[in-house]
Amino acid sequence: MAKTIRLKAADGHELDAYLAEPVAKPLGVVVVVQEIFGLTAHITRVADQYAAEGYLAIAPAMFDRIRERIVLEYGEVQKGIEYMQQLKWPNTLADVQAAIDAHDAGGVAITGFCWGGTVTHVAASELEVTCAVAYYGGAIARMLDKRPRVPIMYHFGDQDGSIPLADIEKIKIAYPDAVVHVYTGAGHGFSCEDRQSFSPPDARLAFARSLAFIREQLA
Numbered sequence: 001m002a003k004t005i006r007l008k009a010a011d012g013h014e015l016d017a018y019l020a021e022p023v024a025k026p027l028g029v030v031v032v033v034q035e036i037f038g039l040t041a042h043i044t045r046v047a048d049q050y051a052a053e054g055y056l057a058i059a060p061a062m063f064d065r066i067r068e069r070i071v072l073e074y075g076e077v078q079k080g081i082e083y084m085q086q087l088k089w090p091n092t093l094a095d096v097q098a099a100i101d102a103h104d105a106g107g108v109a110i111t112g113f114c115w116g117g118t119v120t121h122v123a124a125s126e127l128e129v130t131c132a133v134a135y136y137g138g139a140i141a142r143m144l145d146k147r148p149r150v151p152i153m154y155h156f157g158d159q160d161g162s163i164p165l166a167d168i169e170k171i172k173i174a175y176p177d178a179v180v181h182v183y184t185g186a187g188h189g190f191s192c193e194d195r196q197s198f199s200p201p202d203a204r205l206a207f208a209r210s211l212a213f214i215r216e217q218l219a
Contacts, residue, residue, distance in 0.1 A: 002048060007060060007098040015064035015095055017102065018044045020051035026105040028130070028218035031096060032059040033112030033119045035192075036080030038071040039063075042192045043113070053211055055109075055218075060099040062119075065091055074195050084115050089122065096123050107218040109133065111210060113191065117154075124148035131217035133210045136160055136188055141167035144174040153179040153213050155206045157186030157199075181209060 002020045009015065018039060030050040034043045039061045047057035063070040063083055072080050096119065100108050107130035112120035117137025124132035125146040132152040134140065140154070141163070152175070156168050165182075172180050183190060183206070187197040191206055 002044070002051070005058075005102070007095070007102055009091070009094040009098040011091070011094055013065065013091070013095070015098070016061040016068065017099055018047055018059040018061075019102075020044070020047040020057040022051050022054045022056060024054065026056040026103075027054040028056070028106040028214075029100070029103060029108045030055045030057045030214065031099045031108060031110045031129075032057055033096065033110065033116030033123075034059065034062055035114035035116055035189075036072075036084045037074060037076070038069075038080075038083075040071055040194070042194050043116075045193070046111070046113075049207065050211075050214075055214070056103055056105045058099045058102055060095050062087070062092065062095055062116075065095070074189075074192075080115075092119060093123060093126060097127055100127065100129065107131075109214045109218060111135070111214075112137070114138065114189065118143065121148065121152070121154075122146055124150050124152050131214060133213060135191055135206070136163060138162045138188075141170050144170060148175065148178070151177075151179075151213070151217050153181070153210060155181050155183070155191070155210075157183045157188060157190045157197075157202070159185055160188040162188050179213065181206065 050057040111133040117134035
């Protein structure tokens with residue numbers, strides 16, 4: 001069952017979130033953090049995937065800090081960047097925390113895509129979660145001062161024009177305990193069905209790896 005719910009952050013800000021619930025008692029919680037394009041169909045499908053696997057999945061509408069119901073086309077990259085740049089880290093983390101606090105259903109995993117991948121990296125360093133899975137976060141290599149405090153998995157494509165292989169190597173060196181997967185021939189956004197860069201085999205493999213990792217950590 002899926003529905004839109006309302007969250008309230010610690011500073012009083014209210015935001016929407018997409019909630020996908022499993023049919024049985026949840027095995028835990030998965031917080032899904034959006035790309036720079038808003039709470040898109042891709043992000044809600046990811047939440048649905050985790051709910052189908054037994055998790056309570058919640059995707060907060062992070063751009064509600066700017067204006068409610070912002071959803072962009074994938075060609076509107078510059079507009080998405082401009083929205084992202086209007087956000088401040090304390091507020092962003094407060095909105096993620098609101099999603100974490102929304103339901104008490106066991107351990108909490110956080111996963112995110114693109115900008116959400118970077119948010120996942122930071123949240124794993126600063127918030128109380130059980131584990132984290134970051135997909136192609138472009139700013140991670142510029143935030144190596146962050147120290148994830150929980151098991152973390154990273155997914156990257158080796159043809160991602162926004163994340164050079166040299167940056168991926170920096171991440172591997174900075175976080176030797178992290179699980180880092182690099183997909184040959186995959187570009188940025190390879191896990192999103194609605195992007196030209198979508199790579200079905202890589203998306204399936206990345207989800208299978210993420211699910212196994214989350215299952216192990218939330219068991």
